[in-house]
Amino acid sequence: MSLSNAPLRSESAGRWALVWALCLTLGAASAPVRAQDAELSPEQQAFQEVMQKGQAELDAKEFDAAVETFSQALQASGGFNPGPFVGRAKAYLGLKEFDAALEDLREAFQYGQTVPGLIPLAQNVRGEVYMEMGAYDLAMTDLEAAVAADRSNPDIQFNLGKVYTKLGGATQGEKALTKFIGVAKEEDERLAEAYQLRAEAYAGMGKFEEATADISRSLELDDTGHQSHFTQAVVLLQQKKYAEAAESLKKAIAAYKPKEGQDENIPFIEAYLARASALEESGKETSDPAASKAFYAEEEAAVEALLGLLPDRQDMAPAKAASLFRLGVAQRLQGKLADAVKSFSEALELNPAMGEAYFRRGVCFFYMQEYQLAAGDFEQAAAINFDNPRSNLWLGRTWAKLGDYRRAVRAYGAAVAVSDRYVDAYVGRGLANMRLGEYDNAVEDFNQAIRIRPTQARHYYYRALAYEALGEVDKAARSLMTAIEFDEKLIEAYAPLADILESAGRPTLAREYRQKAARLGADK
Template identity: 20%
Template sequence: MNEESEERDEVLATVQRFERMLADGEPMFFDLGDFESIIDHYTQSTQFDKALQACEAAVAQYPFSTELLIDRAQVLAMRGQYQEALVQIDEVAGRDPDNADVAVTRGIIATQQGDFPAAVGYFQQGAERAPDRDDIYFNLGLAYQQWQKFKSAARSYKQSLKLNPDNDAAVQELLYCLEVSGRLETNLEFFRRFTDEDPYSAIAWYNLGQAYYKAAQYGNAAQAFDYAILIDGKFYEAHAYLASCFVSMEEYQRAIDEFQLSYPEGEPTAEALCNIGECYEKLRQWDQSRRHYQKALDLDPEMDEAWFGIGVILDAQEHWFQALHYYRKAVGLYAESGEYWIALAGAEYQVGNVVSALEAYEKATEVQPEMPEGWINWSAILYEQGNYDGAIDLMKTASELLPEDADLLYRLCAYQLAAGRYRQAYDVLENALLLDFDKHRLLFEFFPELEQQRALTRLIEQYRK
């Protein structure tokens, strides 16, 4: 057992002892560090009621501990009890006005209340009092980020990482801010600098790998994760990321090998097993794929990706009735996936459940209207049923939502031609040709006989470059 696992087990044992005390109603002694661990455990798992119980018990034993009073204020804020939290932190400020955590807690409360200018001011005040604390700069970054000031947020996260390169949450938020602001590629040097300063730091290579991965530089990312693994062979997260690089490069067997190293021997995770199942699916090794998806479900029956994966396998083998069960389970667990609804709709259509298919496509376009497949497949059924007006209306709605998608315009043009609306069809075709000329072949794939229409082919030729 590694040191991290031992520490986690110790905390869980302490938490269990605390819960026994509450259940039995008999007082037990906990030192200050024990109470801090118990409170952290509950807050990290968002069990704020229990966290507050721990705070009350702790303050009863250590009434003069400013650390515990600050914890209590922060837990009250997490529960939305802002006024009580502010009263508590004002009490601490009266005792210890220069305590950096007083400013930090006020900043956390202001952030949760949506008062981002005040939050930034408080965190900056805290950073002045304790300039070597990475958590303060991290919280400052969160305030800027929620304020939509991504450049300022990135600067704060960078400062947090300079003080503590192991802060993975800061890495993730920094990468997000750089990605959103379109500045990721120009900031790769920031991550490279850590490996230059300490080439034997596994975490530095891991963070650089994540940056390359986000920038879609998968070869460079794989190399960085390789270095992290060379330094620390049991860096399981690095193995998982390296596997994801291989997936992105469509090297599925190499990805499988790495996913199998992404957990301690004999302790597979549901996520790793599901990822392995997906790789075997890409290799069309159906039995191996289904076996790993099922193993993932044995560990976590609520894993929607594994239910969906088995559905995909059955669908590929044209076992549509069986696939329906798995797709329905997947959408039942995660109804916000357009991909799941589209797959379910396709299977419903294959078994002749046309009404159910139409309902599923409608749901797909509700939850993810930016996915053109839902609109196109839904409209295709209406077209096949002779409902040209319905198909045209769907394509108009879709093309308004996704004006840069030429496929939708060519499809709309085809439906209008079928309905005899030639003038409207030619207007749409002109827009489609301007958007993406080469995709005009889609029109002829949909209606091969259109290649014989001279007026149409002349119009297309006018736009050939």
């Protein structure tokens, strides 16, 4: 439940009652009330009753009636009493008539400067309006001013904690929400949301144990809402507990109800896509092939369910494109390459700027041995996502498959230009240079790979082949020995090393390496 629609708790109602009483002194139809006056005048009594009636209507969410009641109070007070303006603004907020609410609050600020306590309450209400509009930065300005004037008001602390958390201010959000939780009554309907928000804040601070405890408490108070389940999933995802996160997202989807004013025909898109991603990561994480396959199949089914729920409207095109992309990923991971190509192609029809879809489709074409098609997709992906080196890496691999090693060298070079620590690109370019007979360049590429990843045995093996091609057999032998030191099971390194040793007049050592290679081969 949003704060703007929540019934006022006892402390909050007390503050409003005090402000209404103070506003009695501003009524145009009555004389000022002095502290020593024991009774209200009939006009003041009538005004108080109307204000109380409006407050009761707010509590009952009878917002249209509250607008009329506060309008009557405003008319009775001469049109300049700030209390009815604030009350009517609250009612307009409940009706989602934000412009009208802001206009009434502007009037309240103008006439309420002499009413103690009214300004922070009005700032709090305006903060609520801004939050409902999604303008959290504007809300923060009002709420910070409000809390500076009234630090003990739990309503303001709740709202401020919510704003800070939504804006990424985890530490500030946690402090404000903790203050609210410390004084909130058990029956306060905002308490479950407060724990859920504080869990978000704790997660942002990396305090996952505290976040988990708060989510559990939130769900104890109210397990019917989707937001706590979704936040629980976010916390689990941050801890890379993908399978558990997928289950929490499943619960969030089942519990989802659109907010008032939202399109009821639109499903919980964010949760569906997050669940698909979590299932994918679960499949990659497990070492059980059958379990992995099951996760990918479940991912595919989840996305197909989402696609079946999305309305066939133009404004749904971005969501549909994202869903089709995720469907293609799930299909590719299951080896359904043709289906994946179809899904990626449909996604690109809806969003031609989706570079990742070109890349993933290119990978499918690559494994289908449709290398020309793959090259086209990788080039398009590289043009869109020019700051990502993967597309040019795969483009280099594709040109190598087509035997165009010069183009492969250029593509690998483009990948390195984006990321000068991209080991796979250095290795790929080194192998392409070997094919071109440019062995010096190959040695330098393999050296770059070794500098970045010095314990990878195969890099030394490739460098040894380049040295041998250059006639530098001593360097080749040393490089092969180093490769074997890092990985004694690298069987490819033994035969060329044995040949070099035998040519160098060391047949006994050569025989030992051949025997070792034979044993490794027998063990396979």
